[in-house]
Amino acid sequence: MSTKLEKLMFAISLQDGVTGPVGKMQKQLDDLAGHARKSFVQIGTGAAGIWAAGQSMDYMLTPARQMNKALMEVSSLDVEPKALKTLNREALAFSIRFGESASAVASSAYDIQSSIAGLSGDELSRFTVSSNVLAKATKADAATITSYVGTMYGIFKNQANDMGKAKWVEQLTGQTATAVQMFKTTGQEMSSAFTSLGANATAAGIDVAEQMAIMGTLQSTMSGSEAGTKYKAFLSGVGNAQKALGLQFTDSNGHMLGMMDILGKIKGKYGDLSKVDDGDLLKKAFGSDEAVSLIKLLMADTKGLGASIDQLGKVQGMDKATQMASRMVDPFDRASAGVNALLTVIGQALLPSINPLVDGFTDVTATMVRWADMFPNLTRWVGYGIMLILGFGAVLGLASVASGVARISMFGLSTVMGPITGTLGLMRKAWALYSGAQWVANAAMWGFPGTWIVMALVALVAAVGAVIWWWDDLKAAFLDTSWGQAIMGVIDQVAGVFKWYFDMLGRMWGWVLEKVQAVQKFLGMDSGASAEVNAPAMLEAPRSASVPAGGVTQSISNAVSKNSSNSRTIQQVNITTSKPMDAQSMSEMAFMAAG
Known part of the structure; x- marks a missing residue:
């Protein structure tokens, strides 16, 4: 397998090895989180019950508290308690x-009582209700x-004092x-008008109905404060x-006469x-443009002004105000x-009994504050x-959070590893295709003519090995004869040819390896950098061979050259392997023998 696939298999194995301990840890976290959850719920x-009770009590008592304040x-x-x-x-x-x-109405009484x-x-x-x-x-x-x-x-x-204050304010x-x-x-605007006018008209003996009618008429074209200013200017200059x-x-x-009488004389x-x-004469007489402006505005409708004064003078109570206010109620x-x-009344009945308890609790807190100041060490340990x-509550909360995070993490891991496992299956199928492609490459190599040449040479080498293995028997049969010695001379010459041929075979084998690698690249196989990947799949298995240095040919030559007698003995050369010989192994032996 390729290095990347091995890493993937390792990651999956690691997941299998970690899942068990993580599962146990998750169970412990779940147990702790469950206890924490129950505790937090309690x-x-x-x-929540305490808060709801407090809110309910506060809601019930707030109107009464505001009213009492x-x-x-x-x-x-x-102010007297009765009032x-x-x-x-x-x-x-x-x-x-x-x-x-109701509390806002009661609060307004403070300003009234102050003024x-x-x-x-x-x-x-x-006064308060009327206002x-x-x-x-x-x-x-x-x-x-x-x-x-x-x-x-x-x-x-x-x-107001002559009429009675209550009656006057209602009028x-x-x-x-x-x-x-x-x-x-x-x-x-009416308040602004009378604030600007002050007591000047009243000091001149003019009643409130006429003052209101005059300043109300003026406010049709100006603000209340401006109307009061003009009326004040008129009153200041009327004497001169x-x-x-x-x-x-x-x-x-x-x-001073009423406004209707003064306007009548001027108009006459x-x-x-x-x-x-x-206009210039009036300005000179009254001393200001404001006074002349007032006279001109009021003179334009003296009849209407008179009707307004009469209507306001007939008002005795606050019925009109009550009628107008009632029409604005939702x-x-x-x-x-x-x-x-209703809550105000109930709360006011309860507060006399509750207030002492609240005061007592407040006194207790004051005592605790005093003790905390007197015994700082004890206060510190209470704080600890x-x-x-x-x-501890925070730890339980963190445990619950950790449990949730762990669950999310395991879910995420399973979500991620699912596609990876599917990918692994696809890669296994791809590896099967690779093996098939490797088989095709091997078949192509056996179809190459050079392979058969190599195999023929391997067979020849095997034959020579057999001759060496049974050399003593062969020598006894024919090597000591004259014709046997002639054959050995030929063998020496053939050995030289073999050496040359095996050198050429090594170069051909290198060429074959290059072609096999090209086929692997064409099929998308990983060529890698290691010798195990560069070689075909059938060469990946380890080979163990023991061949004398210089190859079989060199060993035979050395054995022959060392024996100079007519009765020569060729040293035995052993070739051993760790597993049965196949075609590939024989090719390797031939390659090493050519060394």
Whole structure:
């Protein structure tokens, strides 16, 4: 076989030798991995149960905890427990009705209580609910509206105190929602407008309905903050303007007239202000372009402005805001808020019993931290123990991984060696074809005429060997005679011819070998570099021959030359082989004999 095929056979044998130990190792890994898997399943199941229980408890208690946090923030402002209880109830009711977060509603109470001092009883909860309803109705966030309510209370504080804070805030909520609907503005823009205006209009004795109508009308062409700025500029110049224009803008008590009365007087004297000179005169009188711009915008529709003032003045409660907010509620939001409200109530009932346990556990951890600081060596060994447990878990995990990798490796090896085994079968068939080709090469060699010449010479050599073997008997018969000596002379001459002929035979044999090698290459056989591969298959078997130095011919010549008497004795020459002679062996003997 060729060297490559031998290597392949060695690899397959190696696989067979390794599979057994690997299989035992795989079984051990599988056993360890099985125990690890069971342990991990148990640990995972337990951990999952603990995690699920913790998550369930957290889910159930989170709404109540968030609500309690918001209430505790408000309580930090010295709010009475009774007011906190009312706030909690109203916030939950609001969340169910409008689908909003109850804890967010309660948190907004902190800003209200910070900006409006002196709220007592249910005033805080009513302010809080009204503000959040307005935020919902006007598409503003609770923080913006809370700030707006605080600002408006600062502006209309006296009016709010006269009416009652709770009633006032509900009226403000309804008026603001109505203004937003009438003027297509938002709660954010109305807040910006009143923030820019400040208390200037209120100081002049103008009620909230007229202020909202004016700034709402202006917001049809400008932002809320710009509307507040223009209205502020008008109020600042109205005192000087009445002198410059020769018009009276105050009543008998010195209070400024309403916007409709002022616009009526200006329009009665200067018409629609279409003339340039009239505009310049108003600018000079009021002292700013902002004031003139406001007068021109409002004068364009004084009838509409009057209707808006009347409509806003009729609003008494927050019904309009509640109606607008209710139309923006998603039923799914209400359902979610209802579940949270229920969990809040349940959690608030449970927390008083759970909180002491949590506080106790926290105290234990504080004690453990103190002990860890006091006994660092003990802490270190506790850490070692924890690391040992975790490390053992990691080892089991690695064993499971190793088992899986081993299985994959064995599967891959079997997958790879399967095609190799099939390839080996094909190579064996190819080797059979090679043997057949070798037989063809041998047949071709026997059909070559030179082969028969060689075989004839081999036969002649065998005959000479036989003569040498029975030489004593032959000599006794005829060598001592005169004619026998003549024959020996002829034999000496023939021996010289044989020597020459065997030299020529050696050169012919070399030629034959070259042709055989050419046939092997043509059939795709491996010629190799070694002598075993270069020779035909029938020459591969080892040969063992014992031939005297110089060949048979030289031995006969030496034997004859050494015997000078008439009664000559030719030394016996032995040719021995390790196995029976065949045609190939005889060819080899002939070749060596020619040496």
